[in-house]
């Protein structure tokens with residue numbers, strides 16, 4: 016079988032490898048679609064804090080069951096599936112407590128362990144999740160980012176009837192805004208520097224979009240949310256400017272959920288967190304139940320994914336897909352690899 020390996024920043028090479036055999040508890044997934052996400056792009060440029068080369072990328076993907084071990088009960092041959100790409104120890108304090116998404120020894124498939132950028136991937140049955148028959152492979156590959164959004168929204172106290180501000184309108188910000196609306200937010204505002212991304216957010220039903228290059232966010236907040244501004248803020252950009260916006264524009268006593276991945280260590284006015292009694296909360300990945308809910312929301316047609324799907328490349332074109340993303344700048348959302 017073929018594998019695509021990121022050997023060093025900017026270089027993907029193809030290699031022939033043995034098709035893996037499964038043991039009792041394992042499933043062999045024939046890969047069909049892989050989504051390229053922001054953290055893959057950071058890793059491709061050697062800028063991800065936790066991903067080192069060489070690596071076989073691919074942590075958001077879908078496929079079909081090609082083979083399974085004797086003890087596998089949750090899927091059948093040829094089932095359409097996705098995988099929850101979390102390798103956890105099962106023994107640390109957090110795993111014992113059920114918070115395995117922040118396991119002390121967490122490894123992510125496609126980041127610190129080999130991922131889906133190959134014809135077949137072998138995984139433990141616990142990580143394999145069956146998809147509804149009518150779900151497309153593209154939708155299946157997007158369960159992972161939708162689950163990130165579901166987990167983030169559930170991290171907040173409750174978004175019901177709240178005014179929600181989402182900073183960053185990339186895939187995760189867009190999906191977080193959509194999930195917040197679905198879960199009952201009164202209204203959702205999203206910001207970005209890219210009109211392209213903001214237009215997509217509008218297509219997906221987000222109530223208010225603000226290009227912070229052109230407008231003052233504070234004024235827009237008061238205009239649309241009133242003088243009490245936002246009730247909950249989601250930071251989904253991973254930038255110094257956005258986390259500082261969150262902290263400075265937050266109403267006293269409110270909650271900020273940090274979803275973005277920070278490549279750098281931006282200076283932050285932490286004094287305001289104390290002075291305003293802000294609750295700053297991180298959100299990392301998801302749990303099995305977030306995956307289940309993500310699949311439900313997608314298959315019920317509640318989340319709009321089509322506007323986020325930018326382009327698809329063949330497996331051989333993996334390097335071209337990255338070139339396309341680079342060239343497209345802010346005019347690209349989700350790019351897929353098809354096998």
Ligand SMILES: [Zn+2]
Pocket residue numbers: 052053054055074075
């Ligand atoms: Zn990702």
Ligand SMILES: [Zn+2]
Pocket residue numbers: 103104105106107108109110111115118119120121
């Ligand atoms: Zn653990």
